[in-house]
Amino acid sequence: MAGLRERQKADRNRRILEAASTLFGQMGYEAARIDAIANDAEVSVGTLYNYFENKADLLLAIVSMEVEEVLGQGAAVVADPPSTVADALGKLIQTYYDHSLVYLTKEMWRAAMAMTIQQPEAPFSRRYRELDAALAAQVCDLIRTLQTRGDVRADLDASALGEIAFNDLNSLFTEFTLDEGQSLPQLRARLDAHLGAFTRLISREG
Known part of the structure; x- marks a missing residue:
């Protein structure tokens, strides 16, 4: 029962x-x-x-549902990444991007982001930052996996690299939500350009 x-x-x-x-x-x-x-x-x-309790609580729950689902999908990428650094990072980040509009619109993302800025110490904002931190940690885990496999330079700090990559993907995503005319393919194209430069710097052969 x-x-x-x-x-x-x-x-x-x-x-x-x-x-x-x-x-x-x-x-x-x-x-x-x-x-x-x-x-x-x-x-x-x-x-x-x-x-x-209110609409903000509902919006946070939707954001949480979104992030928890992409973390589950991202775990499969971390466990078995594609053969190149660029493809591995690209697949993980595109998993985040491709799922981003399943439950939320750009306007909803903007509302959530605005709340975190306007009320940084509110429970909503703390939970939003926790979700961001979970995504950033997953990117760091992927970097460590690629280091273990010998694809990323071992002398580099995996946590720092993962945070740099996450902050960049997050910045690109924020710009995407602010521009109603920007499409997901355009966002992916910008990501590919950034990853091309980033992975040349961190790859073992670089």
């Missing part, structure tokens, strides 16, 4: 998040209403508030 209750709770949570993701995307984060989200999720407003 306890297992059934947990499954029902997880199902309601997922329905609420999917409804919020859809309405935020269709109407915009600011315009979407809690009662409309509850209606689309087929729960009462009271039930929704049992799961999430």
Whole structure:
């Protein structure tokens, strides 16, 4: 019976998040209403508030769902990276980029980023930074894997390299969210140019 209750709770949570993701995307984060989200999720407003305190809490949960899924996909890349440094880093980062608009729009990403800047000590901001740190750590893990395989220079600090790569991919992604006209293929092309220069510096043969 306890297992059934947990499954029902997880199902309601997922329905609420999917409804919020859809309405935020269709109407915009600011315009979407809690009662409309509850209606689309087929729960009462009271039930929704049992799961999430406000719209910001919902947005953070959607961001968390997004990052947790890409971390799972990224783990497979770290475990068995492609044969070149550029391809390995490119595959991992493109995994992040390609999934970035599954649950969130550019407007939703901007709203999340704005909250972290406006309220840096709020729980939302702390959790957002934790998610960023998890992604950065995965990039560092990939660098270490490539060093172990002999593809990246062993004399370089893997953590520093991973943080440099993550900060660059994050900067490119931020610019992508600010430019409604920029497409994912254009973002990938910019990434490829940056990775070409970066990997020439860190590769063992470089």
